[in-house]
Amino acid sequence: MSKTNLTRRGVLKTGAVAGAGLALPTYLSAGSHTGFTNAPGDSSVTLGFNVPQTGPYADEGADELRAYELAVEHLNGGGDGGMLSTFSSKALDGTGILGRKVEYVTGDTQTKSDAARASAKSMIEKDGAIMITGGSSSGVAVAVQALCQEAGVIFMAGLTHSNDTTGKDKKANGFRHFFNSYMSGAALAPILAKNYGTDRKAYHLTADYNWGYTTEEAVRSSTEAMGWETVGQVLTPLTQTDFSSYITPVLQSDADVLVLNHYGGNMVNSLTNAVQFGLRDRQVNGKNFEIVVPLYSRLMAKGAGANVKGIFGSTNWHWSLQDEGSKAFVKSFGTKYGFPPSQAAHTCYVQALLYADAVQRAGSFAPCAVVEALEGFEFDGMGNGPTLYRAEDHQCFKDVLVVKGKENPTSEFDLLEIVEVTPVDQVTYAPDHPQFAGGALGTCNNGA
Amino acid sequence: MDWFILQLLNGLDKGSAYALIALGLTLIFGTLGVVNFAHGALFMIGAFCAVTLSRILTLSHQVVDETKTDFLGNPLKVDVPYVYDIFGESMGASIIDWAVPLSILFAIPVMIGIGVIMERGLIKHFYKRPHADQILVTFGLAIVLQEIIKYYFGANPIPTPAPEAFTGSFDFGALLGFDPGSIIYPYWRIIYFIFAAIIIGGVFAFLQFTTFGMVVRAGMADRETVGLLGINIDRRFTIMFGLAAAVAGLAGVMYTPINSPNYHMGMDFLVLSFVVVVVGGMGSLPGAVLAGFLLGILESFASMREVIEILPGINQVIIYLVAIIILLTRPRGLMGRKGVMED
Numbered sequence: 001m002s003k004t005n006l007t008r009r010g011v012l013k014t015g016a017v018a019g020a021g022l023a024l025p026t027y028l029s030a031g032s033h034t035g036f037t038n039a040p041g042d043s044s045v046t047l048g049f050n051v052p053q054t055g056p057y058a059d060e061g062a063d064e065l066r067a068y069e070l071a072v073e074h075l076n077g078g079g080d081g082g083m084l085s086t087f088s089s090k091a092l093d094g095t096g097i098l099g100r101k102v103e104y105v106t107g108d109t110q111t112k113s114d115a116a117r118a119s120a121k122s123m124i125e126k127d128g129a130i131m132i133t134g135g136s137s138s139g140v141a142v143a144v145q146a147l148c149q150e151a152g153v154i155f156m157a158g159l160t161h162s163n164d165t166t167g168k169d170k171k172a173n174g175f176r177h178f179f180n181s182y183m184s185g186a187a188l189a190p191i192l193a194k195n196y197g198t199d200r201k202a203y204h205l206t207a208d209y210n211w212g213y214t215t216e217e218a219v220r221s222s223t224e225a226m227g228w229e230t231v232g233q234v235l236t237p238l239t240q241t242d243f244s245s246y247i248t249p250v251l252q253s254d255a256d257v258l259v260l261n262h263y264g265g266n267m268v269n270s271l272t273n274a275v276q277f278g279l280r281d282r283q284v285n286g287k288n289f290e291i292v293v294p295l296y297s298r299l300m301a302k303g304a305g306a307n308v309k310g311i312f313g314s315t316n317w318h319w320s321l322q323d324e325g326s327k328a329f330v331k332s333f334g335t336k337y338g339f340p341p342s343q344a345a346h347t348c349y350v351q352a353l354l355y356a357d358a359v360q361r362a363g364s365f366a367p368c369a370v371v372e373a374l375e376g377f378e379f380d381g382m383g384n385g386p387t388l389y390r391a392e393d394h395q396c397f398k399d400v401l402v403v404k405g406k407e408n409p410t411s412e413f414d415l416l417e418i419v420e421v422t423p424v425d426q427v428t429y430a431p432d433h434p435q436f437a438g439g440a441l442g443t444c445n446n447g448a
Numbered sequence: 449m450d451w452f453i454l455q456l457l458n459g460l461d462k463g464s465a466y467a468l469i470a471l472g473l474t475l476i477f478g479t480l481g482v483v484n485f486a487h488g489a490l491f492m493i494g495a496f497c498a499v500t501l502s503r504i505l506t507l508s509h510q511v512v513d514e515t516k517t518d519f520l521g522n523p524l525k526v527d528v529p530y531v532y533d534i535f536g537e538s539m540g541a542s543i544i545d546w547a548v549p550l551s552i553l554f555a556i557p558v559m560i561g562i563g564v565i566m567e568r569g570l571i572k573h574f575y576k577r578p579h580a581d582q583i584l585v586t587f588g589l590a591i592v593l594q595e596i597i598k599y600y601f602g603a604n605p606i607p608t609p610a611p612e613a614f615t616g617s618f619d620f621g622a623l624l625g626f627d628p629g630s631i632i633y634p635y636w637r638i639i640y641f642i643f644a645a646i647i648i649g650g651v652f653a654f655l656q657f658t659t660f661g662m663v664v665r666a667g668m669a670d671r672e673t674v675g676l677l678g679i680n681i682d683r684r685f686t687i688m689f690g691l692a693a694a695v696a697g698l699a700g701v702m703y704t705p706i707n708s709p710n711y712h713m714g715m716d717f718l719v720l721s722f723v724v725v726v727v728g729g730m731g732s733l734p735g736a737v738l739a740g741f742l743l744g745i746l747e748s749f750a751s752m753r754e755v756i757e758i759l760p761g762i763n764q765v766i767i768y769l770v771a772i773i774i775l776l777t778r779p780r781g782l783m784g785r786k787g788v789m790e791d
Contacts (some may be wrong), residue, residue, distance in 0.1 A: 056712060058603035232751050237764045241707055241716045242462060245751035248454045251632065253753075268605045269707045275704070276634040278617035305607030319519060321706050330519060340519045413519065423536070
C-alpha cells in the first residue's frame with residue numbers, strides 16, 4: 001500500500017510558490033534565455049514612445065510623437081535621412097537597428113506619474129518594448145526612469161528639466177539629452193547681468209513642485225553670485241490659473257525683476273497676468289522693471305502671445321539654428337509636417353537616434369552594453385554642437401541657448417530669437433555639485 | 449493701506465468670476481433641482497466662443513511674398529484676412545481687435561442653444577434620479593465637452609487679447625491720493641467686474657420684476673402648485689437652463705483676455721464654484737453672489753507673501769477652511785433656505 005506525503009502545509013507551500021511564479025511580472029521572465037528583458041527577434045525590434053497624448057501637455061506630446069515617427073522612418077531608411085547624414089557617428093546605415101526593422105508602440109503619460117508608469121509597464125510587459133522614451137515632465141521622467149531601472153530596459157528621457165532627473169534620482173539605465181535647471185541659471189545669469197546690471201532685486205514666483213524648486217534654486221544661486229538680491233519668494237499652486245493675487249504683492253515690494261519659475265499653462269497665465277498689471281511699464285529703484293522666464297518653449301510662447309516680447313529665457317534647441325544638423329532636422333520635419341519642430345521634438349528625435357546608434361556600436365541590445373556605449377560618448381551634428389553624454393550622471397553636456405521673445409515675429413512659429421549660444425564650459429558642473437547631491441546611478445540592470 | 453485696496457480689487461475681480469458661475473449653478477439647482485457638474489464646461493465653451501469668432505474674423509487667404517522666405521527657404525506665404533478685403537485694412541484690423549467684445553453677441557444665442565439642447569436632450573431625463581446620478585452624468589458630459597474642445601482647438605492655451613484700447617492699467621494710487629503707481633489695476637479686469645455686476649443685476653431684475661421671473665420664482669418655491677395652476681413650468685425651467693448657460697458662457701467670453709483659454713479652464717473653476725454655492729446656501733441666488741465675492745477676496749488676501757510666511761500653504765486651503773467653518777456654524781450656508789437639499 002502506497003502512502004503519499006501530501007500534507008496541508010505542503011500543499012499550501014507548493015501552491016504559494018507556484019502562485020508567486022505565475023504572478024511574476026512577465027518582464028522578469030520573458031526572454032530570460034537571452035540574458036536581458038525583451039530581447040528582439042531576428043526581424044524587428046520594438047521601441048516604446050511614452051508621451052502625453054492627453055492632458056495639458058498633449059500638444060507637446062503630439063510633437064514628440066511626430067519626431068519619433070520621423071526618427072523611425074529615418075532609422076528604417078525612409079525619407080531623407082534627417083540627422084543621420086550629419087551625425088558624427090556613422091554606425092547607423094538606414095537598415096534599422098542591428099539589421100532589425102524598427103517598430104514602435106505608444107503610451108499616454110497623461111503627464112501623471114502613475115499613468116506614465118502604467119503605460120510604460122504595459123509597453124514593456126505586453127508589447128515587448130526594449131527601450132522607453134519620451135515625456136514632458138520631470139515628475140514623469142523620474143517615475144518612469146525608476147520603473148525602467150527595475151524592469152531592465154533603457155530609458156531615454158524626453159523633456160525633463162529638473163536637476164533631480166540626473167541628480168538625486170539618477171539611474172544607471174536612464175539617460176537625459178535635455179538640459180537642466182542648473183544649466184538654465186548658469187547660461188542666463190551673465191546675459192541678465194549684461195542687460196539689466198548687477199544691482200537688481202529679484203522676486204521669484206515658483207511652481208510648487210519639484211521642477212519649480214530646482215529651477216528657483218539654480219536661478220537664485222546664479223543671479224545672487226553676480227550680485228542680485230532675492231527679496232521675495234512665493235510658491236504658487238500648480239493648479240493656479242489666475243496669478244493676480246501673487247503678482248500684486250510684487251508691486252508692493254521693492255523688487256525690480258520678477259522671475260517666473262513656471263512652465264506650460266502656469267507660465268502662460270503668470271506672464272500674461274504680470275504684463276496685464278503693467279509690470280513691464282514700471283520703473284522701480286530708477287530702473288525698468290523686468291521679467292525673466294528661465295525655461296522657454298515655443299509652444300508656451302505661442303500661448304502667451306505678444307506678452308513674451310523682449311523677455312529673456314533659456315531653451316535646449318531652436319529651429320532657427322543654422323548648423324548642419326539643425327537644418328537637416330528642420331527640413332525633414334518641416335517637409336513632412338508643414339511646420340518647424342519644437343525643442344521637445346528635437347530632443348526626442350535625437351534620443352531615439354542616440355539609442356539606436358549606441359546599440360549599433362555595442363553590437364547588442366543588452367541594456368548594460370548600451371549603457372557602456374552611451375557613457376562618455378562624444379558626438380556632434382545633432383543640433384547642439386559637440387556634446388558629451390557624461391558617464392558619472394548620464395547627463396548630456398552641450399551648449400545652451402539664451403533666447404528672447406521676438407519683437408516682430410513673422411509667423412506663429414517665429415516667436416523666439418537666439419540671444420546667445422552659451423558655451424558648454426559655462427554650464428558644466430561637477431558631478432557632486434550640491435544642486436545634484438544625493439542618489440547614485442547604481443549598476444545597470446539587464447533585467448531577465 | 450494701498451496693499452489692502454490692491455488685494456481687495458483682486459478679490460473683487462476673482463469673486464466676479466466665481467459669482468457669475470455660481471449664479472448659473474444656483475439658477476439651475478433652484479429651478480430644476482439638478483446638480484450640474486457640466487457648468488464649468490459651459491464657462492469654457494463660452495471662452496471658446498470668443499476663440500471661434502476670433503478665428504472666423506481672421507479667416508484668410510494666402511498671398512506669396514517673394515521678398516521673404518519661410519523656415520524652409522520657400523517664398524513666404526502671408527495670410528491676409530478676408531475682412532481686410534471686405535472692409536479695408538484699417539477697419540478690418542479694428543474688427544479683429546474687437547473680437548472679444550463682439551463675441552458677446554455671438555455667444556448669447558450659441559450658449560442659450562447649447563443650454564436648451566443639453567437640458568432637453570440629457571438633463572431632463574435625470575430630474576427624478578438621485579443627485580449622485582445627476583453628478584455622474586453631468587461630470588461625464590463635462591469631460592466629453594472638454595475633449596471635443598481639445599480635439600478641435602488643441603491642448604495649449606490660445607491667446608485672445610482684449611481690444612488695444614483696453615490694454616494697460618488704471619492708476620488708482622494717483623486717484624486716491626497714494627503714491628502714483630502704488631495701486632494699479634488692469635483696465636480689462638475693471639471692465640470684467642463692471643460686466644459681472646451688470647449681468648448679476650440683470651438676472652436679479654429679470655427674476656424680480658418680470659412676470660416670467662415671478663412664475664419661475666413661484667416654481668422654485670413650489671413647482672407642483674404652479675403646475676396645478678395650469679402653467680407650463682417645465683418650459684420656463686428649460687429657458688432658465690438656457691439663461692444660466694448664457695451667464696456662464698458670457699463669464700467665459702469676458703474672461704479670455706485675463707487668462708488665455710484652454711480646454712481645462714472650466715474644471716479649474718468648477719470645484720471652487722461648487723464650494724461657493726454651498727457656502728452661499730444651496731438654491732440662494734444672493735448667497736451665491738455674496739459667497740463668490742467673499743471667497744474671492746479671502747483667497748486674494750491669503751495669497752500675500754506676508755500671510756504665507758506665517759501660515760505656509762494657507763493660500764491653497766483658505767477657501768475650503770472657511771467653507772468648513774461656515775458650514776459648521778451655519779449648516780445651510782450664509783443665506784440658505786430651510787428644506788433645500790435636506791431631504
